[in-house]
Amino acid sequence: MPLLPRRFERLQAVLNRRMGDLTVVLEAVDKPHNLSAILRTCDAVGVLEAHVVSLPGRPRTFNKTAKGSQKWVPLHPHPSIEECLLGLKQRGFRLFGTHLSVDARDYRVCDFTGPTAFLMGAEKWGMSEEALALVDQPLFIPMTGMVQSLNVSVAAATLLFEALRQREQAGVLPGAGEGVPGGEPAYRRLLFEWSYPQVADWCRRQGRPYPPLSPEGEILEQLPRTLRLRY
Ligand code: SAM
Numbered sequence: 001m002p003l004l005p006r007r008f009e010r011l012q013a014v015l016n017r018r019m020g021d022l023t024v025v026l027e028a029v030d031k032p033h034n035l036s037a038i039l040r041t042c043d044a045v046g047v048l049e050a051h052v053v054s055l056p057g058r059p060r061t062f063n064k065t066a067k068g069s070q071k072w073v074p075l076h077p078h079p080s081i082e083e084c085l086l087g088l089k090q091r092g093f094r095l096f097g098t099h100l101s102v103d104a105r106d107y108r109v110c111d112f113t114g115p116t117a118f119l120m121g122a123e124k125w126g127m128s129e130e131a132l133a134l135v136d137q138p139l140f141i142p143m144t145g146m147v148q149s150l151n152v153s154v155a156a157a158t159l160l161f162e163a164l165r166q167r168e169q170a171g172v173l174p175g176a177g178e179g180v181p182g183g184e185p186a187y188r189r190l191l192f193e194w195s196y197p198q199v200a201d202w203c204r205r206q207g208r209p210y211p212p213l214s215p216e217g218e219i220l221e222q223l224p225r226t227l228r229l230r231y
Contacts, residue, residue, distance in 0.1 A: 003218075011195055012191065015180065017046045019045075022046070025131075026120050028055050030060070035075070036065035037157075038152070039075060041161075050076070060075065060077070093116065094116055095117050105138070107140065119131055
């Protein structure tokens with residue numbers, strides 16, 4: 001099935017608003033409904049990619065709650081929280097840990113308009129000491145009820161939508177793909193992968209560049225017939 005122009009337009013519109021400088025790090029968050037709900041929120045807000053450090057031997061699985069958002073927001077696995085956080089720091093991210101420590105700030109007074117990573121802790125025991133040691137700013141969402149913490153996916157959604165609100169107010173939301181790191185070539189690559197995942201996979205396995213696309217999203221190259229039948 002060729003890609004319909006309307007579908008291609010929609011893919012472009014969504015990618016145009018993705019933000020490579022807003023992300024979440026999920027430390028040992030492993031319940032499928034939580035992972036799924038968080039990725040669905042990431043997709044809704046415009047997060048380009050998310051990060052996870054899983055407990056050994058616990059495969060990451062999603063359920064229907066994700067609504068397929070795991071296809072649109074890659075969740076990058078990391079071997080350790082240190083490797084993940086140091087990598088993000090190196091890329092200029094400010095690390096906000098969700099933890100109620102003495103120096104924690106109310107999330108409503110924090111600035112999320114610059115490169116921002118929210119660290120979300122495990123459902124049972126929260127963030128690890130190792131993660132806390134690398135955090136730039138601990139924060140919390142004030143609560144007035146009897147229960148002491150929010151569900152992790154609810155906390156992630158609260159923070160991500162606050163970041164979106166702040167960025168909208170500051171006039172720094174991307175609208176033409178400028179939020180995709182790597183500029184035009186990276187944008188084109190991603191757009192191709194979103195539009196034709198199977199062809200992209202085949203090109204990678206063959207070690208060939210992705211074929212060019214017409215403005216309407218048609219592939220401008222003759223591909224093997226067997227491959228053409230699959231997309
Ligand atoms: N007993 C755990 C603790 O002491 O951290 C509770 C973990 S809570 C159920 C799971 C995660 O949700 C936390 O690690 C944090 O990322 C997030 N979270 C829950 N309530 C929060 C709040 N009020 N403010 C910020 N993050 C919160």
